[in-house]
Amino acid sequence: xxxxxxxxxxxxxxxxxxxxxxxxxxxxxxxxxxxxxxxxxxxxxxxxxxxxxxxxxxxxxxxxxxxxxxxxxxxxxxxxxxxxxxxxxxxxxxxxxxxxxxxxxxxxxxxxxxxxxxxxxxxxxxxxxxxxxxxxxxxxxxxx
Amino acid sequence: xxxxxxxxxxxxxxxxxxxxxxxxxxxxxxxxxxxxxxxxxxxxxxxxxxxxxxxxxxxxxxxxxxxxxxxxxxxxxxxxxxxxxxxxxxxxxxxxxxxxxxxxxxxxxxxxxxxxxxxxxxxxxxxxxxxxxxxxxxxxxxxxxxxxxxxxxxxxxxxxxxxxxxxxxxxxxxx
Numbered sequence: 001x002x003x004x005x006x007x008x009x010x011x012x013x014x015x016x017x018x019x020x021x022x023x024x025x026x027x028x029x030x031x032x033x034x035x036x037x038x039x040x041x042x043x044x045x046x047x048x049x050x051x052x053x054x055x056x057x058x059x060x061x062x063x064x065x066x067x068x069x070x071x072x073x074x075x076x077x078x079x080x081x082x083x084x085x086x087x088x089x090x091x092x093x094x095x096x097x098x099x100x101x102x103x104x105x106x107x108x109x110x111x112x113x114x115x116x117x118x119x120x121x122x123x124x125x126x127x128x129x130x131x132x133x134x135x136x137x138x139x140x141x142x143x144x
Numbered sequence: 145x146x147x148x149x150x151x152x153x154x155x156x157x158x159x160x161x162x163x164x165x166x167x168x169x170x171x172x173x174x175x176x177x178x179x180x181x182x183x184x185x186x187x188x189x190x191x192x193x194x195x196x197x198x199x200x201x202x203x204x205x206x207x208x209x210x211x212x213x214x215x216x217x218x219x220x221x222x223x224x225x226x227x228x229x230x231x232x233x234x235x236x237x238x239x240x241x242x243x244x245x246x247x248x249x250x251x252x253x254x255x256x257x258x259x260x261x262x263x264x265x266x267x268x269x270x271x272x273x274x275x276x277x278x279x280x281x282x283x284x285x286x287x288x289x290x291x292x293x294x295x296x297x298x299x300x301x302x303x304x305x306x307x308x309x310x311x312x313x314x315x316x317x318x319x
Contacts, residue, residue, distance in 0.1 A: 030163075041180055084165075085297070088215075089194075091158060093210075093212065093213050093215070095162070095206045095207060095208055095215055096209070096210045096215070097160075097207075097208045097209055097210020097211065097212060097213040097215045098210040098211050098212055098213075099211075099212035131162050131163075132161070132162045132163035132164040133163075133164050134160075134163045134164025134165035135164070135165055135166070136158065136160055136164055136165055136166035137160055137164045137166070138161050138164055139160070139161075139163070139164045139177070140161065142208075142291070
C-alpha cells in the first residue's frame with residue numbers, strides 16, 4: 001500500500017462503529033524501517049495512534065478497539081514526528097554522498113508496517129536501505 | 145570505482161549526517177602530506193548568513209565524499225579547527241596556498257597559474273584522498289596537469305583519468 005492511497009483514510013472504532021479519526025501523516029522509525037504510528041487530525045483524546053494499537057489496516061478503513069487508543073504522542077514517537085522527519089518530497093542521499101532523487105511516494109506493508117520501498121522519480125529504493133530521515137535528506141545505504 | 149573531482153566543486157557542498165541533517169558545508173580544503181593529499185575540510189554554517197564554524201572535519205572522519213554531499217556518521221566526528229590544521233601540518237601541510245601558485249617545469253618553463261586542484265576519491269571509507277593533479281590557466285587556456293608531472297598535459301577532466309593511470313604506471317616502472 002502507498003502513503004498517497006492511505007492518507008486521509010478513516011480510523012473506525014470496532015466497539016462503537018464510529019469514525020474516530022483520519023490519517024494525516026505516517027511516523028517512520030528509520031532503525032526498524034517501519035511505520036510505528038499514525039498522526040491523525042486532533043481528536044478529544046490526542047492525535048497519535050500507535051501501530052501496535054491498530055486492529056487492522058484495511059483497504060477502506062483502519063480499525064481500533066476503542067477511540068481512547070488515540071492519545072498524545074509519547075516521547076519516543078515525538079522524536080520521530082515533525083516536518084524534519086517527513087519523507088515525501090525530500091531528497092534522498094546515498095551513504096556515498098550522491099543524490100538519488102526525491103521521494104514521490106512510499107510503499108509499505110499494511111500487515112507488518114514495514115517500509116518496502118521509497119518511490120523516487122528515478123526509480124524505487126528498497127525500504128531496508130533506509131538509515132536516517134533528517135531535515136536535509138533521507139539517507140540510504142549505497143548499492144555496491 | 146574511484147572518481148576525480150575539482151576541489152572548487154567540493155566547496156559549499158553540504159556535510160550531512162547519516163541521520164539526514166545538514167550540519168555544515170565545506171568552506172575550504174586542508175591539504176596534508178606536503179600538498180599530496182586532502183587532510184580535511186574547514187567548515188561554514190548552513191544558510192545565507194551563517195559564518196565559518198570553529199569546527200572542522202578531518203579526512204579520516206569522512207564517510208564518503210560524493211557528488212552531492214559529504215557524508216559523516218554524526219556531528220560528534222567534527223573536531224576543533226586547530227586540531228585538524230595541526231594534524232595536517234604534522235604531515236607536511238600544503239606549504240602555502242596552492243591556488244594561485246605558478247607552475248614551473250623542471251626545465252624552468254612557466255606553464256601558468258594553478259586555478260584548481262584535482263583530487264581522487266577512492267571507494268573505501270577511510271582510504272586516502274590524493275591530490276592527483278592541478279588545473280592551470282595558461283595564456284587563456286585551461287590545462288590539467290597530473291601532480292608533479294610535466295609530460296602529461298591534457299585539456300579535459302575526462303582524458304585526465306587515463307593520463308593519471310599512465311603517469312602512475314611510469315612512476316612504478318621507474319621507481
